Amino acid sequence: MEEILIISNYYPPEKGAAANRIEQLALKLFQNNYKVSVVCPLGNYPKGELFPEYKGKFSVTENRDNITVKRLWIFPSVSKNLLVRILSVLSFSLSLFFYLLFKKTPKKVIVQSPPLLLSFLSIFVLSLKNKKIILNISDLWPLAAIELKALKEHSFSHKFSLWLERFIYKKSTLILGQSNEIITHVRTIVPSKKCFLYRNFPDHKVDNLELKTEENQPxxxxxxxxxxxxxxxxxxxxxxxxxxxxxxxxxxxxxxxxxxxxxxxxxxxxxxxxxxxxxxxxxxxxxxxxxxxxxxxxxxxxxxxxxxxxxxxxxxxxxxxxxxxxxxxxxxxxxxxxxxxxxxxxxxxxxxxxxxxxxxxxxxxxxxxxxxxxxxxxxxxxxxxxxxxxxxxx
Structure with missing residues (x-):
C-alpha cells in the first residue's frame, strides 16, 4: 500500500468546508489503496480556541476512519488583528517545520494552500528532502487578500507574499487547482507546470433524493x-x-x-x-x-x-x-x-x-x-x- 501525507491547516472534528474537503480527499485516497496520514493543528476552528480534548497538549496522534492524524501545537486565534492572525499561522507553521525536518515522511506529500506561509515552509523542507510535492490550491493568495482588502497592494507584505507564492509554485512537483481560474493564474507564473483541475465535490453517499418539499410552509x-x-x-x-x-x-x-x-x-x-x-x-x-x-x-x-x-x-x-x-x-x-x-x-x-x-x-x-x-x-x-x-x- 503506497503511503501519502496530507498537510492541512484544518481537519475534523473542526467544522467547515475546508476541513470536510481535506477529509474527503484523505478518505478517497484510502479507498484507492493509499496509506494516508494527515498533519494538522490541534483542533480549534472556527472559534479560535482549542477544543476541550486538546487543551494542555503539545501534540496528539489519532486514528480517524483509518486515517492517521498527527495534530501539532498551535496558538489559536480568529482575531481580526492581522498581526495576531499571522502569529497564529506562524505558530503552527513552526511546529510543522520542525516536524517535517526531523520526522520520516512518505515520498508523496499533498500540501494545502492557503495559508501561504504554511505551504511555503512545508514545501521548503519537502523540496530539500526531494519529495513529490502535490500543491492543492483552494484560493489564490495574495490575490484574494488584495480583493478582500486584507492586504494593501504594493506593500511590503504584498510583495513578500508574491515571493512566497512564486516559490511554492516553482518548487511543487505538480498542482491541483479547484478552479480553471486558479490553473490559468498558476500558468502565468510557471507556464510549464503540470496542473490538474480538482473540484471540491462532496461524497454524501446518497443514491436517492431525500429532500422533502413541505406544502403550506414558507x-x-x-x-x-x-x-x-x-x-x-x-x-x-x-x-x-x-x-x-x-x-x-x-x-x-x-x-x-x-x-x-x-x-x-x-x-x-x-x-x-x-x-x-x-x-x-x-x-x-x-x-x-x-x-x-x-x-x-x-x-x-x-x-x-x-x-x-x-x-x-x-x-x-x-x-x-x-x-x-x-x-x-x-x-x-x-x-x-x-x-x-x-x-x-x-x-x-x-x-x-x-x-x-x-x-x-x-x-x-x-x-x-x-x-x-x-x-x-x-x-x-x-x-x-x-x-x-x-x-x-x-
Missing part, C-alpha cells in the same frame, strides 16, 4: 458555513428584503460575524430570519432536509474562488441562489442549478428572491429532482479521484 432559504468577512452574511442579513414574501432565511454557522448577526437579529426584530448556530454536518443535513434553497454569497468577487457549497448542496438536490460572481456563477448557470445575482447587487438579489417567492411547491420539487440528477453525474468525486490517479497526480 419557502426556506438557508446559509450554512463560515460566518467570516469573505462571505458577508452579516451584510446579507442587513440588506435582504423579505417583507410581504412567502420566504424565510435560516442561518447556520460560526465565525467572526456571529455576534454581529445575533445582535442585528435581536435589535431589528426580524421575524423571517432565524439563526441556529453551528451544527455538526450530519445533524445539519437532517435539519435542512425539509428546506428549499441554499444561498451561496461572497462579499466580493474573488478570482479563482469557487465556493464548495455549490457542489455540497447541489449534490443533495438543493437549488442554489448564487451571489458571488466568478467561475461559480458560470457553474450554477450552465448546470441550471438555480438563480444568479451579480455580487454586491442587493437590488438584483432581492428581485431574484421575489421570483423565488412566487414558485409553487410543485415547481420547487421538480427543480430539486432535476438538480439532484445533474449533480449525480457531473459532481462525482469517485470519478474525479480515479481520473487523477490514472493520470499520476498522486
Amino acid at each position: 419557502i426556506k432559504i438557508f446559509y450554512a458555513g463560515l460566518l467570516g468577512i469573505a462571505q458577508g452574511v452579516f451584510e446579507l442579513c442587513e440588506k435582504i428584503d423579505l417583507k410581504g414574501l412567502n420566504v424565510e432565511l435560516h442561518i447556520f454557522g460560526d465565525g467572526a460575524e456571529k455576534k454581529q448577526i445575533e445582535t442585528l437579529l435581536l435589535s431589528a426584530n426580524e421575524p423571517k430570519i432565524f439563526f441556529h448556530g453551528m451544527l455538526d454536518r450530519n445533524e445539519l443535513h437532517k435539519k435542512i432536509i425539509s428546506f428549499d434553497i441554499a444561498v451561496v454569497p461572497l462579499k466580493t468577487r474573488i478570482y479563482g474562488s469557487v465556493p464548495s457549497k455549490i457542489f455540497e448542496y447541489g449534490a443533495l438536490g438543493f437549488p442554489i441562489l448564487y451571489f458571488g460572481g466568478g467561475e461559480g456563477e458560470a457553474i450554477v448557470f450552465e448546470n441550471q442549478m438555480g438563480w444568479v445575482a451579480n455580487v454586491g447587487n442587493y437590488v438584483e438579489l432581492n428581485s431574484k428572491i421575489k421570483e423565488i417567492s412566487n414558485l409553487s411547491k410543485n415547481e420547487l420539487d421538480l427543480l430539486k429532482k432535476n438538480i439532484f440528477e445533474k449533480a449525480q453525474s457531473s459532481f462525482n468525486l469517485d470519478n474525479q479521484i480515479e481520473g487523477l490517479i490514472k493520470n499520476n497526480a498522486f
